Amino acid sequence: MDSFLKRKNTDQADAEAKKPKREECPHKERCYRKNPHHFKEFEHPFLIQLIEKGDTPEIPDNMPQPKQLYLEQIEILKPILAAQKPKETEKKRVETVKNNMESVASSSSSCGKVSKKGKTTIFTSTSEEATCSxxxxxxxxxxxxxxxxxxxxxxxxxxxxxxxxxxxxxxxxxxxxxxxxxxxxxxxxxxxxxxxxxxxxxxxxxxxxxxxxxxxxxxxxxxxxxxxxxxxxxxxxxxxxxxxxxxxxxxxxxxxxxxxxxxxxxxxxxxxxxxxxxxxxxxxxxxxxxxxxxxxxxxxxxxxxxxxxxxxxxxxxxxxxxxxxxxxNADFSQVRVALVYSAPGKYYPKKNGNHLHRVGDLLSKYCSLPAKTTPQSEGPLSWGILAQASSIGSMGKTPADWLRGSLLRSLASHKQSSPSSNSAATLNIVYPSVDNVAHGYFGLQSGGCLPYSKATNEKQRWLQDYMHQWKADEKHRTRAMPHIKSYCRISPNLNKLAYFLLTSANLSKSAWGNPIQKDGGSSIRSYEMGVMFLPNFFDEEYFKINNSTDNKNSHLFPFMYDLPLTPYKKDDYPWCN
The missing domain is CATH 3.30.870.10 (Endonuclease Chain A)
Known part of the structure; x- marks a missing residue:
């Protein structure tokens, strides 16, 4: 490997020195990207010309994109241009190539076998029993x-x-x-x-x-x-x-x-x-x-x-x-999750295509909760519902309009109870506050994945009574904002789940479905896709999560954010764009 790397390093260093000028971005002045990798890959002459005009360049009025976009692109491009200036000796540059080659070799060996020529040998078998490194x-x-x-x-x-x-x-x-x-x-x-x-x-x-x-x-x-x-x-x-x-x-x-x-x-x-x-x-x-x-x-x-x-x-x-x-033509017999999807149209119970109906139907058929046999026993209502999303839509003037009247009617369903429009189940929502975003890895720009409208929030300030901060210290993920969407029902001692839904659907009527009408129908506007995990299909009574006291000998269900939840403080405000 050392002799191969030495020869390869020399060849790659020579090739780097002769490397032609990068290709110009095909979008030219219409380029809309803000990804640093894109600016490293393609030349942007018009942005370079603007940068050369000084720290506060004046953007022409006839440009095809908003002026603010160009200013943001300039700030992204400046450090890239500075880094491209020759600052290392040839020896250091060759050493960098060597390190990169070793990294590639290591990466390849983790997903295949590295041959003497340094190429990855693809596995010829797709069997789950295939030997893998x-x-x-x-x-x-x-x-x-x-x-x-x-x-x-x-x-x-x-x-x-x-x-x-x-x-x-x-x-x-x-x-x-x-x-x-x-x-x-x-x-x-x-x-x-x-x-x-x-x-x-x-x-x-x-x-x-x-x-x-x-x-x-x-x-x-x-x-x-x-x-x-x-x-x-x-x-x-x-x-x-x-x-x-x-x-x-x-x-x-x-x-x-x-x-x-x-x-x-x-x-x-x-x-x-x-x-x-x-x-x-x-x-x-x-x-x-x-x-x-x-x-x-x-x-x-x-x-x-x-x-x-x-x-x-x-x-x-x-x-x-x-x-x-x-x-x-595929055999799905090993799949244990249920598919939940939304597609534009009007749907009725017992039919997939609408999150409200599909989730409610699945839970009514397969979700088991402990029966309340004594005043001290848990009972279904002691199991709370957690809803975590990256955006929130308009829900109405009161919780009864949609949040509890439709969404909770679906999420609170279980085998012992048919869907109810006035469920007394506890609902808590996990959504980042302004403070969560401000302390993110990218400051206030960390909220780019949280498109909740401030105007909408002002019309439903009551929703903040349900809100809890984004906190995932145990998984070292607190400072990365959540674009994940998940819904689950959790035991009083926070160590078991009755179900878990991973989906693209945010907390909105467009994603889940409009309020259920008297005829049982609900219209939906968007395409969404998710998978429902139900213990019944995994031969389990409940899913155990990381708070379980007996987790040493059990297979834990992955859970991202911290429990117990951290409620919003009085002066907290949900992040809005």
């Missing part, structure tokens, strides 16, 4: 079974890299999971430049990729048509101006046509995967069904497969036909 994604998946619930790594908090269930996006492309054939990304915001870099890091950037996205960034289609011949894409335009294509789903197909599914809370751009706390569920390997099987074969005990097919069919897009075929 320590640190690979397959090993992480095995260690986190059966829940397969992961959180994102936070570079500003190096402790998160030591957590067995912390991952980066490139971990999802780890060769230990299988040789990738093609993939589908369904999301809201996609920085295609950043996304392709993640695939390129695994040498997968030329593999067929299909994307559905809901945020039409400037020149995104032009960029893909110009630079991405392997990408099929479709912008999901919402008919309702208050609706949002907010689902975050990945489907990965391997060479043997087995698949894996990822349901996440993260958009596909740098900040979401590095600056904010996110959650994701990764399915086990779903093998291809034997020839002659039909779409109803290989169903999960939760009905996950048929629900996923129904979700994909709501788009009515020809671009998804091959993906529907992959799903129909």
């Amino acid at each position: 320590p640190g690979s994604m397959l090993e992480k998946l095995k260690k986190n079974a059966p829940y397969n619930l992961f959180f994102t790594t936070i570079p500003k908090s190096q402790s998160t890299f030591k957590e067995v269930n912390s991952v980066s996006f490139t971990d999802l492309l780890c060769p230990s999971l299988g040789p990738l054939k093609c993939s589908l990304q369904i999301n809201f915001m996609i920085d295609i430049d950043w996304l392709l870099k993640q695939y390129k890091a695994r040498d997968l950037h030329q593999k067929p990729l299909t994307i559905l996205y809901g945020d039409d960034w400037p020149d995104m289609i032009e960029f893909m048509n110009r630079f991405c011949p392997n990408i099929k894409h479709h912008f999901v335009k919402m008919k309702d101006p208050f609706g949002c294509h907010h689902s975050k789903v990945g489907i990965y197909v391997y060479e043997d046509e087995s698949i894996r599914l990822v349901v996440s809370t993260a958009n596909l751009y740098y900040e979401d995967w590095n600056n904010y706390n996110q959650g994701l569920w990764l399915s086990p390997r779903l093998p291809k069904l034997p020839q002659g099987s039909n779409a109803k074969d290989g169903e999960s005990i939760t009905g996950f497969k048929s629900d996923l097919i129904a979700y994909l069919e709501t788009y009515k897009l020809s671009i998804l036909k091959e993906w529907l075929d992959y799903v129909k």
